[in-house]
Amino acid sequence: MDEQKQTYDPAAIEPKWQAFWSENNVFRAKNPGDPDFDLEQPKFYALDMFPYPSASGLHVGHPEGYTATDIVSRCKRAKGFNVLHPMGWDAFGLPAEQFAIQTNTHPAEGTARNVDTFRRQLKTLGFSYDWEREFGTCDPSYFKWTQWIFKQLHARGLAYESNAPVWWCEALGTVLANDEVINGRSERGDHPCERRPLRQWVLKITEYAERLLQDLDDLDWSESLKTMQREWIGKSEGAEIEFDVAEHGDKKIRVFTTRPDTLFGASFMVLAPEHALVSQITTAAQQSAVAGYVKAAAAKSELERTELAKEKSGVWTGAYAHNPLFKKDDPKGRIPVWIADYVIVTYGTGAIMAVPAGDERDFEFAQKFGIAIPGIFAPDTGDAESDRAVASGDKCCTDEAPYAAHCQTHDGKITLHGLSMADGMRQLIEWLVAEGRGEAKTTYKIRDWLFSRQRYWGEPFPVLHTDDGVQLVADDQLPVELPMMEDFKPGGVPESPLIRAQDWVKTTDASGRPATREINTMPGAAGSSWYFLRFCDPNNDNEFCSKAASDYWLPVDLYVGGTEHAVGHLLYSRFWTKALHDDGLVSVKEPFHKLYNQGMIQAFAYQDERGAVIPRDKTKVDGDDVVHIETGKKLKQTVTKMSKRYGNVVNPDDIVNEFGADTLRLYEMYMGPLADAKPWNQKDVPGVHRFLHRSWRLAVPEDAEKGTVHAWLSEDRDRDAALEKALHRMIHKVTGDIERMAFNTAIAAMMIFVNEATKAMDKLSRSQLLRFAQVLAPFAPHICEELWHRLGGEGLLTYAAWPTVDEKLLVDDDVEIAVQVLGKVRARVKLPRNASKDEALAAARDSVASWLEGKNVVKEIVVPNKLVNFVAK
């Protein structure tokens, strides 16, 4: 075949096997309809969050998750599964365009180059992807179907144009969705954003809010991620209640509350400053104060509004509302209407009833402005001072508390006293409904998905604007491709650069009438909302994905990636899947069954006594310490995110060049639990590299004259019983650990085996080494395929059946048990496995005789095959 070196040489064997796998299409996944497809074979779909191909290339964080899914994929393949393990590129979007502007190139060019780099880097790592399924979201053959799906959403009324206020980011020259704006600043670039009413395309994700919430329960996702989605969806149950505005006959204020039962304690109302009623009900005397407050609130950025949240502010409108619990002419029901910026116009009805005795914010507000705080809860703490305060309303009581006796409707029909909170709410809502004053209501915080951007590098909408309104481009005209533009920079106006491509914009509709194209483009998350579906059937020109293919492959069995997509991509993908399901286009309701979040790979950094991180090139190692080169002062080790600024970024290419891909894969899996954040420690890398050398030496002699493999391995022979047991124990451990994604302990188990085998090297059999190579292969595939080949394993290791474990070999004949006196280990004794209780006690008592001398054993605990504990006084 080729020149065979005797020492472990990853630089030679890794490219060799990568080429072999590629040329022979070893990792191709069979699809329904393929000639050799077998529907009986179980399937496994292992998916990575496909990367955004940035100009800086692969980061060590990428291979962390990719290695994890690759291990599972290779193991499943060996266990007889038909495995779908694809890779592609999330290639449309802002950063590519930003980079193109900076470097004065076209984003298509830069993206293609970056994709080439990523592909090359990933291929050197030996991932078992089915590269025939590769695509990028910016490929016309892909975004044709992204546009087609948009049409399906539009047909069902899930896509609409809106003029509502949206987040506009001047620096990025585009509008952004809620999940892309954090505290009023853009997630990407940290630029300030502001609310502006602009015509935009919006997707009606709110229609799916309840199902997106309910269906979370059955997913195998971490609780923290589910919590993030639940909080984002933000469901609240309660009621809407209608108040008349006094002296304004027909004017009514509707409020949303989660505690309608506390209506008895409502002593004022608050409208958001932007609320439509404000200008209508404000009295002449309050006109200027109210106008001033509204203006000031509008000028505040979102950030200022939340930052200044500590101190309540507000202005009285001069108007009064009437609490429907009281008779029309009862002055107790007459409560003032205020405006304040702690009430948010976009949530609920933008107006609240304020119950200072039951809500901390309302309490704070009432105290500051001297508004009445009517007590509505009965004392029950037993603490005199506290009880007095609760009863009089001097204390806010936000927990569930018994109602006061006077909580009774004016008609006497409802008395809350003695009821539970749930019953109180239910009865009061019933009363309000009967009175025509309100109804039960559920609200959600989630807003519809802002789906258009004023940028060039995205999917064009399949939309034409005509005098008659919006028309969708016919299916046979898809895809609508981007026009080639020299200058695609965003303009200063909130309008897409595509407006300058007038040749493209001006067109005709199907019947030849003049039309203009939609000039906004879709957001980056459009293409990533269904790529997992396309991977099932990526080369289909007639459908977005055949039903047979998606029925077979979906849902994704294992999805691995970072938490940064918790409320963006992961929610949008679930939404699109449900929408397509409702159209009968896919069978599943959820795309990702098991989701695993990898932790971030961090790096060590060094900080001075003030805590400032000193860049790596300004530090040096001095004995056991790391010191600042300029000052010579000792620095303290800390852990940070990898950052160019600190000079502690690790490039995977460097590791591959120095140690090989197998070492990189193994090291990243050995660092610690996949889900944990953990620091890269360059000093640990040679440790796993040594392990591979030791593994290699189990098979290959250093001296070429002694042969390709050790003489004793040339043919099979009797297996050494002790090694066979150690091997079975190891295989059992590794198999279970892969199943529970505990790769670090799996590797530790293999190290233990190699250590044992090294000590009795010439007792190893060929069969034992072949099986060892098989279980190591998912982690370090190249070295194992090479060992398999050299040892004369049948066919390719990749498709060799996973070794079986003989349960009988997992147990020893003798066990060592710990002997404790009063819970402290004082001796160990060796006993036959499953020795009787008496036998164990007798042996144990002898072993700790000196500890029991002069003492009275009052109790004896025997845990079979583990320990004996004497309780002696």
Add this chain to the structure above:
RNA sequence: GCCGGAGUGGCGGAAUCGGCAGACGCACUUGAUUCAAAAUCAAGCGCCGCAAGGCGUGCGGGUUCAAGUCCCGCCUCCGGCACCA
């Protein structure tokens, strides 16, 4: 403020069901090999103590024959949410 997760040697981490804390790796120490170094191999390596022994999983209590693991109260760090009525 609220909701999660975590805190174990010099470092990364292990302990899957309440049953021997520190697996495995790194670093370090000693020895073998070597002219020497690297590599490799062998041994040691939680803390205090000459030893016997004692102490030890963020802190303080508790349950238990037995607690890193369970309960109560705190501290610190990380992540998320945050005037959402």
